[in-house]
Amino acid sequence: AQGDQRSNILQAPRVTMFDGQQASITDNVSRPFVTSLIPVVADFAVAQQPVIVVLNEGTTLNVQATCSPDKRFVRLTLNPSFTQIDRVDTFTFEGTRTTRSNSRRTGTNILNPQGTVNDSEDDQETVVTGTTVQQPSLAQTNISTTVNVPDGGTILLGGIKRMREGRVERGVPILSKIPYVNRLFKNTAIGRETSTLMMTVTPRIIIQEEEEIKYGVNP
Numbered sequence: 001a002q003g004d005q006r007s008n009i010l011q012a013p014r015v016t017m018f019d020g021q022q023a024s025i026t027d028n029v030s031r032p033f034v035t036s037l038i039p040v041v042a043d044f045a046v047a048q049q050p051v052i053v054v055l056n057e058g059t060t061l062n063v064q065a066t067c068s069p070d071k072r073f074v075r076l077t078l079n080p081s082f083t084q085i086d087r088v089d090t091f092t093f094e095g096t097r098t099t100r101s102n103s104r105r106t107g108t109n110i111l112n113p114q115g116t117v118n119d120s121e122d123d124q125e126t127v128v129t130g131t132t133v134q135q136p137s138l139a140q141t142n143i144s145t146t147v148n149v150p151d152g153g154t155i156l157l158g159g160i161k162r163m164r165e166g167r168v169e170r171g172v173p174i175l176s177k178i179p180y181v182n183r184l185f186k187n188t189a190i191g192r193e194t195s196t197l198m199m200t201v202t203p204r205i206i207i208q209e210e211e212e213i214k215y216g217v218n219p
Helices: 208-214
Strands: 022-042 045-067 073-111 117-142 145-150 155-171 186-201
Touching: 022 073, 022 117, 045 117, 045 186, 073 155, 073 186, 145 155
Parallel strands: none
Antiparallel strands: 022 045, 045 073, 073 117, 073 145, 155 186
16 A cells, blocks of 8 residues: 655744844744652652653744845844754653452362362452653754845745654564565565755835835824
């Protein structure tokens, strides 16, 4: 079987700033992780307090705009940052271990070594409690550039492409290891995930006097 799934996500945020001011646009998703444990000791008891760290995953754009003296060009200083959680490693620390017995009637008389008859059966169940600690790895890409763009012009930031590939093989034991014959007894699946990010920035100069005349506002 073969499938192709594509999705396009379009965002168009707008921000207004003064000449020379710096602005920031953030589109992040916050994900909490338990990264460590703090032992808490009380009277006749010991507990573990988890330490939760929140990491942001997404896109952040810092921009600073400066108009030219003739109001025809805009000098843009762009600093986009792209953060993605690559993988999460987990470690489980074993806590308490409790063994409990579950007795149930079987309806069969069993002669035990003491010579008594018992028609019940004991099932021992071990319950283990623990705490899992997560260690996330971040993949971050930063870009810094300064350009001059005419009023109403557009600058394109591209070339940011990420690709993941996974391979899974399943087959019959032993037979799937025999050369040439293994093609009949195994199944191979390959998955690829590609993401491409493109960003366009369009500056427009707003002159207060012209806007007042445009909308009929008397100064």
